[in-house]
Amino acid sequence: MQNHTLKNQSAPPEAEMPEPKKLILQISKVQIPMRIDRYLTQQVENATRNKVQEAVEDGRVLVNGKPVKSNYRIKSCDSIQITFLRPPAPELAPEDIAINIVYEDDDLMVINKAPGMVVHPAFGNWTGTLANAILHHIGKEAGALDPSELRPGIVHRLDKDTSGLIIVAKNPTALHRLARQFAQRQVEKIYKAIAWGVPDPGTGTIRTNIGRSKKNRKVMANFPFEGAEGKHAVTDYAVEENLHWFSVVSLTLHTGRTHQIRAHMQYIGNPILGDETYGGAMPRTLSFSKSEQFVKNLLDMMPRQALHAETLSFHQPSTREKLTFTAPLPDDMQQALDKIRQQLKASQT
Known part of the structure; x- marks a missing residue:
């Protein structure tokens, strides 16, 4: 088992602004105390931490009618009013969608x-x-x-x-x-992924800090572990099946950063199949004839990251009974694996 730790190393004219809108959030009686900028980033869609902090600094965030600082910790029964410079999202409505x-x-x-x-x-x-x-x-x-x-x-x-x-x-x-x-990290989350290549060694722990890329805010980047940038992220991995050009990898999260598994797999050089954002959807040539067409067909079959939240284990909130659930691979991942296994078998004969 090996650790993978990343160590230290003229503006356009403004468009006409829409009319500001106000949103009032009533905190529940059992709300966990947390910083107001973090809470609003989680609750207000399309909001970033920076935008929320700007709103706080501008006095557009009031708690119980009074302006607060970004480090204010919300409490049960607080009433938060935030003024948007853009219209808020439509009200959430029930929809008859199969789940x-x-x-x-x-x-x-x-x-x-x-x-x-x-x-x-x-x-x-x-x-x-x-x-x-x-x-x-x-x-x-x-x-x-x-x-x-x-x-x-x-x-x-x-x-x-x-x-x-x-x-x-x-x-x-x-x-x-x-x-x-x-x-408190009492919930066990195990994921299954189809990765490009085979991680070496077959088991290990990936430790980096993860934060927004400086080049593209929609993409997460790896930074030195426990450095000044990003937040620490830890992922255990284990190769469950060696498929020569690919592998089936089990991944256990110890932290819950945005895109953590996807960014970590890219970091160790084994991006997830089909992951367009983190290098897993690039055309590749493999070590057999007509491999280019095989890869194209595989990516057409798997036009998303081949990542599945397979197992969840936690305690029932009222009875404290430990509950564990496992979900089988979805059809697209299973079909992609079948094609890879068939090709590997054909190449070995």
């Missing part, structure tokens, strides 16, 4: 999210999200969740094109207790 519910009780649901489904409304995806489907499924109980938060009951998230298991709380108390488990 695969693996488990459900009075406190929570565990859902096997299909690839391509957006978890919560965002710019360009205001409808058709898992959040819309959750409100519809809960129905009359939806009053326990707050649609104004845009992420009702959603404790953690998966990227649009990542499939697999996600936990959804059905009431504020469950949300609070599950969020605390995530914050």
Whole structure:
């Protein structure tokens, strides 16, 4: 087993601004204390930490009618008013969208999210999200969740094109207790990926800091571990199947940074198959005839990152019973693996 640790090493005319809009957020009675800039970044769609901090500095964020600083820690029953320079997102509405519910009780649901489904409304995806489907499924109980938060009951998230298991709380108390488990790293999350190449050694731990790329804010970059830039990120990996040109890799998260697995796999030189953002969708020539066409067909078959949230283990928020769930690989990943295995077998004969 080996550690992979990254160590230290004239403006255009302004368009006409839309009329400012105000949004009021009422904090629940069981809200975990956190910095207001972090909370608003999580709750206000299309907001970045910098934009929220600018709003605070401009006096456009009020708590209980008074301006605050970015390091103010929100408390239960606080009323937050934020003034947007752009119109806020449309109000979240229930939608009759099919979802695969693996488990459900009075406190929570565990859902096997299909690839391509957006978890919560965002710019360009205001409808058709898992959040819309959750409100519809809960129905009359939806009053326990707050649609104004845009992420009702959603404790953690998966990227649009990542499939697999996600936990959804059905009431504020469950949300609070599950969020605390995530914050204290008591939730085990294991992912399965199809990677380019075979990581060497076959097991290891990847440690870097992860933060926004200086070149493209939509992309995450690796920085020296525990350095000044980014936040520390730790991922364990283990090769489960050596497929010569590819591998099936199991990945366990110890932190939950945006795009953590995708950025870490790129960092060790084994990007995830189909991951256009992190180098996994580049045409390649392999060590057999007509490999270019094989790779093209494979990328057509797998037009997303081949990453699946396979296993979740946590404690039921009311009973404290340990619950563990596993979701099989989705069809597209399984079909891609079958094609790779067939090609490997043919090349060895």
